[in-house]
Amino acid sequence: MGLFLVAIFGVLDAIVQPAxxxxxWLIRYGVLCPTAALVLVITFVPGAFRYVEWALVVMVVVVGAGILAMILIAPPPGRYFYYAGLILVIMYSFVFLKLRFAVASAAGWTLVGLxxxxxxxxxxxxxxxxxxxxFFFVSATVIGMFAAYFFEVLARRNFVQGKLVRRAREFGSYRLVVPLGRGGMGEVWRxxxxxxxRPAAIKLIRPEMLGAADAEGRRATxxxxxxxxxxxxxxxxxxTIQLYDFGVTEEGTFYYVMELLEGYDLETVVQRFGPLPCARAVQLLVQVCHSLAEAHERGLIHRDIKPANIYLCRYGRATDFVKVLDFGLVKSWRQPDPTEVGATKGGVITGTPSCMAPEQIAGDRPLDARTDIYGVGCVAYWLLTGQQVFEGTSAMRVMTHHLETPPTAPSARSDRPIPPGLDAVxxxxxxxDPDHRPQTTDVLAERLVSCGAGQPWSAEHAHAWWGEHAPSPSGAPWTGEQRLVMPSLVEPWSG
Known part of the structure; x- marks a missing residue:
């Protein structure tokens, strides 16, 4: 349309400025029309799309400069007709070319400055x-800036809404409402x-994070x-957090649909409120054992038991109710996957360094239920002391400690008294050595209950705590830690 307008206004040149x-016409048909025609051709050249916006900017500046030259050539009062032409070029660049706000603004102010x-x-x-x-040129530029800004905002909003609609279709019966978290592995949506x-949480894993280098490997994963x-x-x-549904989108994104919970993960609980009383920690750990016991009976191990994967919530009328998260990426230890050897698969470490069992790090023996029991020990240590079992300047140093360094007793790193029996458990x-740990989570639960954890933690204590520390009603319920961490797909660590 710009080429048509530049050409057709040549008729007015003959009427308004015949002298x-x-x-x-030399300026109009010798410079302006060829410039506009060249830009039009560029828009149809394959592979030149990335340069179209800048070509349009050049066209606007050239046409504007050409009109300024006409203003200098044309004697008054006919030259005032070309002032209107310059205003038209400024508005055209903002409204019709749909340039980005910053780019269109730069072009408009360039013409005013010229x-x-x-x-x-x-x-x-x-x-x-x-x-x-x-005054009129500046006004046209300012009005054009407002128009370009609102066009850009509207386009972005339409794009996001369209994306949500497409995703809503992809997930079948579930409608995505609002994003809850985003991280290196993917994202979580309410x-x-x-x-x-029914409210739910949908956790997405991007295709490139599936731990395989090629399409066939990703399909196998x-x-x-x-x-x-x-x-x-x-x-x-x-x-155990309930898994409602799972699947793969057309783009290859793997997703889980899970129940939505209201509360805190244990990492956040200790960070915000400090170490827990021994009796309360024991109650929570026994619930973790209950979840893991069923999974182990079915031949499944979690492989990433850590504070961030254990959620403390209000569940119905119950308080201090534990949910073990991220059971979507477990491993069968009774039916090992022949494509997976040792601790890694395709360069991906299965676990979190601060809570990894030695056999996970070394990859020298098959993993089993006792691997999760080591993770429960790490969680217990965190609940009682507010510290990790081992700390280091890098993940590799931490893993080396798990392999070689005897842990310090929790009581030696806590300001609160911890009974010797709980210390020992x-x-x-x-x-x-896995052979020296409790061999099942049922055995571990029995030892925790009988270790003498001190002053009991009653239901009244739990209700009082939640009355004081309940999550804000305005905050979105969450299915886990505030960072998106998928348990069996952690990027390789380096020392």
């Missing part, structure tokens, strides 16, 4: 008329079932995830 028609500079150099326009022209209006998700969906412990869970 200088040839000079005006006009002022030319008038100051030539100095033929009377000051009242010059001031009036500057969602609702479209028929039941997805098949393994599907088998494991089908197995974990059968878990019925009330202390935690240290037993942290034995380097």
């Amino acid at each position: 200088v028609r040839n000079e005006l 006009y002022i500079a030319i008038e100051l150099v030539v100095g033929e326009t009377p000051w009242p008329i010059l001031t009036n022209n500057v 969602a609702e079932h479209q028929l039941l209006a 997805l098949r393994r995830f599907e088998r494991e998700a089908q197995a974990t969906a059968q878990l019925r412990s009330p202390h 935690v240290l037993t869970c942290l034995e380097k």
